[in-house]
Amino acid sequence: MDEITIRTPDDWHVHLRDGDALKAVAGHTAAQFARAIIMPNLTPPLTRVADVAAYRERIMAALPTGADFTPLMTLYLTDGMPPETIREGKSTGVVTAAKLYPAHATTNSAAGVTAIDRIMPALEAMAAVGMPLCVHGEVTDRDVDIFDREAVFIDRTLAPLVARLPELKIVFEHITTRQAVDFVTASGPNVAATITPQHLHLNRNAIFDGGLRPHAYCLPVLKGEEHRRAVRAAAVSGSAKFFLGTDSAPHLRGAKESSCGCAGIFNAPFALESYVTVFDEEGALDRFEGFAGEHGARFYGLPLNDGTLTLERTELSVPAEIDGYIPFHAGETLTWRVVRPTSE
Numbered sequence: 001m002d003e004i005t006i007r008t009p010d011d012w013h014v015h016l017r018d019g020d021a022l023k024a025v026a027g028h029t030a031a032q033f034a035r036a037i038i039m040p041n042l043t044p045p046l047t048r049v050a051d052v053a054a055y056r057e058r059i060m061a062a063l064p065t066g067a068d069f070t071p072l073m074t075l076y077l078t079d080g081m082p083p084e085t086i087r088e089g090k091s092t093g094v095v096t097a098a099k100l101y102p103a104h105a106t107t108n109s110a111a112g113v114t115a116i117d118r119i120m121p122a123l124e125a126m127a128a129v130g131m132p133l134c135v136h137g138e139v140t141d142r143d144v145d146i147f148d149r150e151a152v153f154i155d156r157t158l159a160p161l162v163a164r165l166p167e168l169k170i171v172f173e174h175i176t177t178r179q180a181v182d183f184v185t186a187s188g189p190n191v192a193a194t195i196t197p198q199h200l201h202l203n204r205n206a207i208f209d210g211g212l213r214p215h216a217y218c219l220p221v222l223k224g225e226e227h228r229r230a231v232r233a234a235a236v237s238g239s240a241k242f243f244l245g246t247d248s249a250p251h252l253r254g255a256k257e258s259s260c261g262c263a264g265i266f267n268a269p270f271a272l273e274s275y276v277t278v279f280d281e282e283g284a285l286d287r288f289e290g291f292a293g294e295h296g297a298r299f300y301g302l303p304l305n306d307g308t309l310t311l312e313r314t315e316l317s318v319p320a321e322i323d324g325y326i327p328f329h330a331g332e333t334l335t336w337r338v339v340r341p342t343s344e
């Protein structure tokens with residue numbers, strides 16, 4: 001197969017940032033996806049419905065003219081969040097999902113949740129109105145090895161939460177381990193997961209490949225090969241529990257190439273090219289449409305997109321830098337390319 005046409009896909013986890021960064025990156029996501037779940041970890045974080053609505057307007061204003069793209073907005077959960085905020089987010093149509101960042105787990109998570117008990121009223125309201133919970137699933141305890149933080153989070157936080165509130169829809173975001181794949185697979189239909197391109201392509205050797213590689217650093221951190229293989233198998237399995245979420249997380253080059261470099265990989269410009277390569281390598285091109293354009297919408301209870309998108313097998317050189325950001329696969333040649341609709 002040298003060409004594949006799929007239902008227009010969606011990105012179920014992306015960081016579009018704000019200000020100049022938003023203007024630089026939003027068009028890349030809008031060029032590949034019809035919709036995306038937009039992360040709320042701005043400074044300050046989006047903890048009120050009005051903040052989320054205002055950010056949505058800034059995103060719409062930053063899109064290239066003629067872009068056909070719908071941002072699906074998220075609310076940043078904090079300790080003590082009133083359930084009224086959830087109900088307001090739902091009834092106004094502003095908020096699609098709410099995001100759980102364990103405090104200090106990742107970029108701009110200092111205002112995150114310190115204990116699940118402190119957000120139970122909000123989570124119960126979410127279950128009642130049918131609003132999914134997006135989870136950055138890592139514990140932050142300093143005595144837990146960074147490579148074990150996701151697996152330990154399952155045991156200490158996620159499994160107890162699922163048992164306590166089984167009617168809550170939960171998206172275990174950017175899964176990176178065999179344990180996460182096993183947990184999601186074994187859970188009921190209200191638990192699903194997103195998978196990034198970097199966790200399909202790379203294992204943790206990439207961070208130390210001939211020297212320290214800040215552009216391979218993201219959170220959750222890349223894991224060992226055993227885990228990469230498990231995540232790959234889940235992505236191409238055809239299971240409706242696993243779907244596309246790029247976690248494109250741009251940080252300017254200087255913020256990455258630093259004595260304390262930021263976590264995040266900017267993969268938006270060639271996200272579909274990156275994913276389809278994996279499905280091609282695994283002999284699973286027939287399952288790409290489900291992963292990229294169907295499973296996520298079904299889980300979120302949203303209609304499937306009507307349009308189509310075509311990828312063709314051809315060489316594509318990824319630039320070394322785009323607007324001050326180093327893209328995923330920088331300097332590499334990919335073997336697939338999105339066929340852009342020819343403009344009139």
Ligand SMILES: NC(=O)N[C@@H](CC(=O)O)C(=O)O
Binds near residue numbers: 041107218247263264
């Ligand atoms: N994935 C990352 O490494 N970074 C994300 C935050 C996140 O998704 O955890 C960011 O906002 O920079």
Ligand SMILES: [Zn+2]
Binds near residue numbers: 106220
């Ligand atoms: Zn995260």
Ligand SMILES: [Zn+2]
Binds near residue numbers: 015247
């Ligand atoms: Zn993210």
